[in-house]
Each structure stands twice: as C-alpha cells, then as structure tokens.
Amino acid sequence: MDQTYLTLNNGAKIPQFGMGVFMVPEGEETKQACLSALRMGYRHIDTAHAYQNERSVGAAVRESGIPREEIWVTSKLWPSEYGEGKTMAGIDKMLSRLNIGYIDLLLLHQQVGDYMGAWRDMEKAVAQGKVRSIGLSNFESERLEEVCEAASIKPAALQVECHPYYQQNELKKRIAKYGTVIESWYPIGHGDAGLINEPVFTELAKKYGKTNVQVILRWHIQEGNVIFPKSVNPQHIRDNFDIFDFALTAEEMGKIASLGCGIRPVLHKA
Numbered sequence: 001m002d003q004t005y006l007t008l009n010n011g012a013k014i015p016q017f018g019m020g021v022f023m024v025p026e027g028e029e030t031k032q033a034c035l036s037a038l039r040m041g042y043r044h045i046d047t048a049h050a051y052q053n054e055r056s057v058g059a060a061v062r063e064s065g066i067p068r069e070e071i072w073v074t075s076k077l078w079p080s081e082y083g084e085g086k087t088m089a090g091i092d093k094m095l096s097r098l099n100i101g102y103i104d105l106l107l108l109h110q111q112v113g114d115y116m117g118a119w120r121d122m123e124k125a126v127a128q129g130k131v132r133s134i135g136l137s138n139f140e141s142e143r144l145e146e147v148c149e150a151a152s153i154k155p156a157a158l159q160v161e162c163h164p165y166y167q168q169n170e171l172k173k174r175i176a177k178y179g180t181v182i183e184s185w186y187p188i189g190h191g192d193a194g195l196i197n198e199p200v201f202t203e204l205a206k207k208y209g210k211t212n213v214q215v216i217l218r219w220h221i222q223e224g225n226v227i228f229p230k231s232v233n234p235q236h237i238r239d240n241f242d243i244f245d246f247a248l249t250a251e252e253m254g255k256i257a258s259l260g261c262g263i264r265p266v267l268h269k270a
C-alpha cells in the first residue's frame, strides 16, 4: 500500500505523512535526519523559522536528488515578521534560507500580533508564486474565524496539537466549512510514555504485528489528519513510515476515540 495524499481546498495534493524537525539543531543533524527520511520515501518535511533549521532542511531537499515537485515543505512565520510589507520581506528571507525555489505551505505560527496584515501579504505571495498554499498554526480562539471570514484565500491547513488524548473534534467542526485540513503536532504526544503505552495500543500492536507508535500514527491517517512525527533515530524514522500496510477497523477506531480526555502531555507533566 502506498502513502496517502490529501487534496487541499485549493486542489494541491499534500502527502498526509511527513517528518517534523522541531528541536533538531541546524546543521548535520537536521540535514541527515531529512536525508534519511527522503531516502526512505518520505516526501514531506515540516519546519519553521523558529526552529532555526530551515537552511539544513533546504540542503537536504537539494542533495536528495528527488525532483523538487515531489517534495512538500512547510514552514511557519514567527509573529515578529507579521504585518503588511514586513511579512513579504520575511517570506523573501525564508525563501533565501530554504533555497528550494518556493514554499509548498506557509503557516502563521501563532495567533498574536498583526496576523491580519500578515495574511494579506501571504495571499500576495501566493499570487506571485513564492508560496503554493497558506494556512494557520495554533489559531484556536475566535481569531480563527476572524482570519477565515476575511480571507480571500481560505486557510488550506490548520496545525494544532492533536493526538488520541486531545482529538480536536470541536475544532474540526469549526473549520469544516472552509475545507481546511487538520495537521497534528505532537502526533505521539511528544513521545509521551503514558500515551504510547495505553493498553489499547499494546493490544492492537500485537494483533497487527506493529509497534504502539505505529498504531497511533495509523489512527491519525484514518482520522484524516496530516502528521509529521519528529525523529532523529533512523529506526524510528523507518518504523514511523511503515503504517500503510494495515488498517484499523471501525470498532478499533472507536476504542481509540474513547481515550479522548483533554490531557496535553507536556502541560500535564509540568
């Protein structure tokens, strides 16, 4: 079974699965993790200006030898670069850091500052061919509707914390009318052992000959979420991608849905 793609509200096809590089240092570590992933068949990398590793992501994309059109790269603008005019300058700097021609998906990282001015510049960047799709990250207050209603280009994606403990069902209802897809950050709860070792995952992992993490990632795929688990461990990178040869039943999806309890692992531990 091949990896899956979702069609966004602008017709673009996004690989539903990729790799995130949050907290991976700029330089060889990011470049090698991305190269390993791309060589294993990954076609989607999620980075951000704030992660300070866009140069290494871009280097991996170029060195992979894979045609640019086959790879999806998402990055995010930090609020210090929000504002009409200022955001376009920020996009130009991002394009120069990445050095891969264009950005597949550009997100506003946080719902603060002059996000409306930033959105207008992002729409212009789409018209100019610098960016293919635009969306939001961490917009969960009424600011989400404020942007969606004013936008000429409706957000293609909304990236938020989402995993079996925190499933975002209400948010999914709110964005349905805009055709926006959910991208899950912390897909495996940032590696939270309590989540990963839930008995339902252990039981299903045994049934399918998979790991608990693979069962969680498969749940996201069947929920229609876009995911990009982070890993710098080659075995994890390989295992995380090996989720397209089995399917959970409706009953099993229901059992996992019943884990939803609102726990946000890192906040919970703090």
Ligand SMILES: NC(=O)c1ccc[n+]([C@@H]2O[C@H](COP(=O)([O-])OP(=O)(O)OC[C@H]3O[C@@H](n4cnc5c(N)ncnc54)[C@H](OP(=O)(O)O)[C@@H]3O)[C@@H](O)[C@H]2O)c1
Binding pocket: 019, 020, 021, 022, 023, 046, 047, 109, 137, 138, 159, 160, 184, 185, 186, 187, 188, 189, 190, 191, 192, 213, 228, 229, 230, 231, 232, 233, 236, 237, 239, 240
């Ligand atoms: N928009 C936002 O505000 C925002 C916020 C947070 C994250 N994100 C995005 O979402 C991505 C994913 O989030 P995340 O990195 O924080 O959390 P995550 O993907 O849920 O978990 C990553 C952790 O799990 C471990 N791991 C990965 N695969 C594993 C496996 N097969 N078995 C056991 N452990 C495994 C990783 O360690 P190893 O490296 O050792 O494998 C790492 O410690 C980020 O990289 C970033 O792109 C966005």
